[in-house]
Amino acid sequence: MKFLDQAKIYLRSGNGGAGCVGFRREKFIEFGGPDGGDGGRGGDVILECVDGLNTLIDYRYAQHFKAETGQHGMGSHRTGAKGKDIVLRLPRGTQVFAEDNETLLADLTEIGQRIVLLKGGDGGYGNLHYKSSTNRAPRRADKGWPSEELWVWLRLKLIADVGLVGLPNAGKSTFLSATSNARPKIADYPFTTLHPGLGVVKVGAKSQGGREFVMADIPGLIEGASEGAGLGTRFLGHVERCRALLHLVDGTQDDVVGAYRTVRAELKAYGGNLARKKEIVALNKTDAMTAEDIEAKRAALAKASRKTVHVISGVSGHGVQPLLHELMKLVEKQRDTAQSRGKEAA
Secondary structure (H helix, E strand, O other): OOOOOEEEEEEEOOOOOOOOOOEOOEOOEOOOOEOOOOOOOOOOEEEEEEOOOOOOOHHHHOOEEEOOOOOOOEOOOEOOOOOOOEEEEEEOOEEEEOOOOOOEEEEOOOOOOEEEEEOOOOOOOOHHHHOOOOOOOOOOOOOOOOOOEEEEEEEEOOOOOEEEEOOOOOOHHHHHHHHEOOOOOOOOOOOOOOOOEEEEEEEOOHHHOOEEEEEEEOOOOOOOHHHOOOOOOHHHHHHOOOOEEEEEEEOOOOOHHHHHHHHHHHHHHHOOOHHHOEEEEEEEOHHHOOHHHHHHHHHHHHHHHOOOEEEOOOOOOOOHHHHHHHHHHHHHHHHHHHHHHHHHHO
């Protein structure tokens, strides 16, 4: 399925149905009186967060969504039927912005969450509503209330536990492929990954109470990405909601410290508290390095990052399992923290 994380669509709720001017006319009933019913209410535009979706491709070619208009009132005291609502099924992590692409209207973060974005117009009153002791035969009926319409931007920010960041060709796609069932494109040239990818990483055997977390592969960053260079920072929005970051550094390049600082600078320039997220640093592609180079570059990277640097190889699998266990501990700690904050807020 093609990945799409942004779409612009037009939404309109349903108009209210018009009221009816009607009078009861039956044989042997001399004074029937007014009996025109009210119009039905227009349908709403509802946003629903559903499971099993991770793209907005459904809104690439179908861009106009309109709820049904309420039916008109009828004689014999009959009220018009309500117009059908239109429900937009959206993946978890979708944000809805106004046409200016800045004003946030809705944020879908929980499965099953439903938001009425646009309400349908109310139905107009029929002449039965205006009957009174002084106005026995009113001939007034109202039109239905108009609908609401809006152009909105849908922006998807994937919600993952761990986000993979690094320069192009740092081995992020290879690492994701080696640790999960995801099959991203892998090649020996930069910018192989053009769209974020998700994979479920399982840690430990099922018989031993195996655990799992979701990892997101983000397209590589280069210097100046915050100003639009390369693929820019468009896909960094998917990292905003990750619980932790795994920063992969290509050990075969000469300046590993410069590579690390370049990505950190772009994370800081982007904002969104990305630079404050918990981070684990790993020196990758060590299968193509000598022991002396590994130790020298690990020490330099540890000094620059002030963190423990994991030495791994996504191709051979060296050091991958200890790293996954470390990530799992970090993710569980972040989950517990988020859960405790939610209880306090409640």
